[in-house]
Amino acid sequence: MLNFIELVFYVYLFIALYMTSLLVFIWVPNRKNLFSYPFGKAVPVSIIMPCYNDSGTVAHALDSLLNLRYPKEMIEIIVVDDKSNDNSVEIVRKYVEKYSGRIKLIVHSKNSGGAASPTNTGIKAANYDFIAVTDSDSTPEADALIKMIGFLQGNEKVAAVTCAVMAKGADTFMQKLQMIEYSIISWSRKLLDCVDAVYVTPGPFALYRKSKLIEVGLFDTKNLTQDIEIVWRLKSYGYIARMCLSARVYSETPKKFKQWWKQRIRWNIGGLQCILKYKSFIFRNGMLGGFIIPFFSFSLLLGLFGLGLFIYLLIKRTIIEILVTKYSIYGGTTLLRLQDLNLNPTILNFFGLVLFIWAFIFVLIGLSIMDMRGRKETNVFNILYYLLIYLSIYPIIMITSIYKYVTGNIKW
Amino acid sequence: MSKHAFWHALVFTLIVFSLGLLLGFFIEFKQSERVYFELVDSELNILDEQLRQRIISDSNISCELAKESLFSFADKIYTDAVDLEDSDATGKLTDLTVLHRRYDLLRTLLLLEAQNLKERCKGDFHIVSYLYYYNVDDVEISSKQNYFSRQLFDLKSIHPKEVILIPIAIDTKVASVDIFVKSLGNNTYPSIIINGDKVISNFVTLQELEDIVFNVENSDD
Numbered sequence: 001m002l003n004f005i006e007l008v009f010y011v012y013l014f015i016a017l018y019m020t021s022l023l024v025f026i027w028v029p030n031r032k033n034l035f036s037y038p039f040g041k042a043v044p045v046s047i048i049m050p051c052y053n054d055s056g057t058v059a060h061a062l063d064s065l066l067n068l069r070y071p072k073e074m075i076e077i078i079v080v081d082d083k084s085n086d087n088s089v090e091i092v093r094k095y096v097e098k099y100s101g102r103i104k105l106i107v108h109s110k111n112s113g114g115a116a117s118p119t120n121t122g123i124k125a126a127n128y129d130f131i132a133v134t135d136s137d138s139t140p141e142a143d144a145l146i147k148m149i150g151f152l153q154g155n156e157k158v159a160a161v162t163c164a165v166m167a168k169g170a171d172t173f174m175q176k177l178q179m180i181e182y183s184i185i186s187w188s189r190k191l192l193d194c195v196d197a198v199y200v201t202p203g204p205f206a207l208y209r210k211s212k213l214i215e216v217g218l219f220d221t222k223n224l225t226q227d228i229e230i231v232w233r234l235k236s237y238g239y240i241a242r243m244c245l246s247a248r249v250y251s252e253t254p255k256k257f258k259q260w261w262k263q264r265i266r267w268n269i270g271g272l273q274c275i276l277k278y279k280s281f282i283f284r285n286g287m288l289g290g291f292i293i294p295f296f297s298f299s300l301l302l303g304l305f306g307l308g309l310f311i312y313l314l315i316k317r318t319i320i321e322i323l324v325t326k327y328s329i330y331g332g333t334t335l336l337r338l339q340d341l342n343l344n345p346t347i348l349n350f351f352g353l354v355l356f357i358w359a360f361i362f363v364l365i366g367l368s369i370m371d372m373r374g375r376k377e378t379n380v381f382n383i384l385y386y387l388l389i390y391l392s393i394y395p396i397i398m399i400t401s402i403y404k405y406v407t408g409n410i411k412w
Numbered sequence: 413m414s415k416h417a418f419w420h421a422l423v424f425t426l427i428v429f430s431l432g433l434l435l436g437f438f439i440e441f442k443q444s445e446r447v448y449f450e451l452v453d454s455e456l457n458i459l460d461e462q463l464r465q466r467i468i469s470d471s472n473i474s475c476e477l478a479k480e481s482l483f484s485f486a487d488k489i490y491t492d493a494v495d496l497e498d499s500d501a502t503g504k505l506t507d508l509t510v511l512h513r514r515y516d517l518l519r520t521l522l523l524l525e526a527q528n529l530k531e532r533c534k535g536d537f538h539i540v541s542y543l544y545y546y547n548v549d550d551v552e553i554s555s556k557q558n559y560f561s562r563q564l565f566d567l568k569s570i571h572p573k574e575v576i577l578i579p580i581a582i583d584t585k586v587a588s589v590d591i592f593v594k595s596l597g598n599n600t601y602p603s604i605i606i607n608g609d610k611v612i613s614n615f616v617t618l619q620e621l622e623d624i625v626f627n628v629e630n631s632d633d
Contacts, residue, residue: 014429021428022421029417195415316551323555324562331617333563347436354432 013351020362026191034190035246040150044074047132048122050115052082055091057137062095064139070146077103078125080118083111114412116219116226123213131208137252138204144247148207151242159212159239162201163247174260176377178253180386183370184363193243199292200228201241205249212239225270232278235288268401269410307395359387444508447499450492451514457485458521475533482529486522486576513584520589523578527608538575538625544602546581557602566618
């Protein structure tokens with residue numbers, strides 16, 4: 001008969017099935033319009049690029065901005081260096097000299113510890129009413145800006161637009177997994193756009209109305225994920241964030257586990273900061289309180305509870321096995337019997353298998369829509385690894401983030 | 413905007429979940445049906461055994477024949493119990509407690525029959541009953557039970573014709589089992605009872621257990 005732990009598993013299964021079904025039910029009626037975007041008239045845009053120790057990538061990033069299929073006279077690029085201690089400034093200066101008038105450089109006198117402050121500096125120095133924010137290791141596609149601008153022109157309430165953030169290249173196994181992840185996230189984010197639930201305008205490339213940014217107080221310099229926080233703030237003011245799936249930006253992804261871990265800890269701490277900052281909005285009107293905050297909060301709680309339960313069961317099982325093995329060795333009895341290997345599946349195993357197959361199909365559909373299927377980086381083994389191992393690490397990231405947050409270890 | 417998707421997804425999930433649960437109930441019901449038939453068969457066997465005992469005692473049929481049928485029945489019950497445990501481990505929607513209780517009753521009857529036969533025929537076999545908890549959360553008790561279970565399995569494997577093994581759960585609320593357990597005057601479980609009088613609650617090696625089982629008989633001689 002069911003015990004408490006099994007009941008908890010059923011609840012988790014139900015929630016997981018619900019969330020994936022929700023995305024499918026959003027996708028089906030909207031599948032023909034996912035890549036459509038409103039026609040936009042080119043208007044002057046200031047592109048802000050915060051930079052910190054990105055000498056390896058800043059030139060390439062600037063090249064991609066200079067190659068945007070957009071009237072050259074309508075773009076100003078403002079690079080804000082956050083006191084790099086490599087030769088990023090020298091590299092940018094060369095571009096400033098070559099493209100004088102189109103590229104400006106502002107250098108902070110001391111490092112601010114995050115991307116928000118240099119971005120705010122750039123916004124304050126910007127001449128135009130529309131602001132694009134990009135990272136110094138990202139390369140938007142040439143038509144990204146012209147595809148995104150229409151979202152800000154059709155509806156005054158739209159204050160921010162994001163695009164599909166894709167992984168740039170995949171040299172290591174870690175990067176291949178992130179390639180799958182970024183594709184699925186981009187697709188899922190567009191689905192959330194269909195229900196006005198875009199919760200982030202990621203740093204690699206996003207577009208804003210300058211007046212709205214100023215109205216809400218610019219980016220939060222204390223938040224480690226200022227790109228999430230700004231959207232929650234805009235939504236709390238009643239503004240809308242949209243997503244343009246046909247516009248793409250390619251972003252560098254961490255090559256090794258340690259860099260990836262550090263990045264994900266930062267994202268989780270930032271998410272935690274956002275939940276705590278906007279906790280009073282939960283269950284209030286609008287998608288911020290009705291979906292985004294509850295979704296983030298319950299994901300956090302479910303992840304923690306699930307991890308705790310898993311650890312409890314693992315420890316209990318391990319202790320029993322150690323004791324039994326110890327007694328069996330002492331007693332000279334059989335260490336393992338065929339009977340001990342109970343291979344009969346339970347209904348929970350059956351449900352778990354169904355959910356896994358459902359998730360696998362979901363990933364395949366997402367990769368197909370994002371044109372990532374059939375690549376060697378997104379082969380079956382990598383997808384299975386992503387679903388079974390990669391995603392399982394997240395609760396541990398969560399708990400580590402909470403620990404760092406609580407102990408005040410909050411840094412970029 | 414597709415906000416109806418939230419409700420559609422909820423309805424879909426409820427339907428799929430319910431269908432899954434129904435399928436689960438059906439599969440587990442089929443499984444427990446099989447175990448139930450095994451139980452009915454075993455209950456018939458115990459009645460058969462009891463009648464045989466009466467016939468044997470009335471008409472002087474050889475003890476060897478009686479012992480053979482007793483062992484065969486005990487082994488069958490043991491196998492049935494293992495099957496039931498497997499079904500129990502995999503069953504998450506159906507309650508097999510009633511089947512467990514019936515088996516415990518059956519095994520208690522078997523124990524009494526074995527004791528009668530041993531007394532009447534001065535049987536050269538040993539009755540090893542194992543009293544354990546069916547529901548246990550304590551890690552130490554669970555490990556101990558696991559160990560005892562393996563040890564007794566090994567004992568039975570080494571001495572299949574000399575040891576009759578009868579595991580009985582003591583917490584399934586069967587009145588006769590409760591009385592039997594009280595009559596032993598033992599408070600520590602799990603424990604192994606040898607021939608109704610020697611109680612082992614502490615850890616012993618397999619060799620020590622064998623010595624105790626076979627020496628007890630020798631000391632009676």
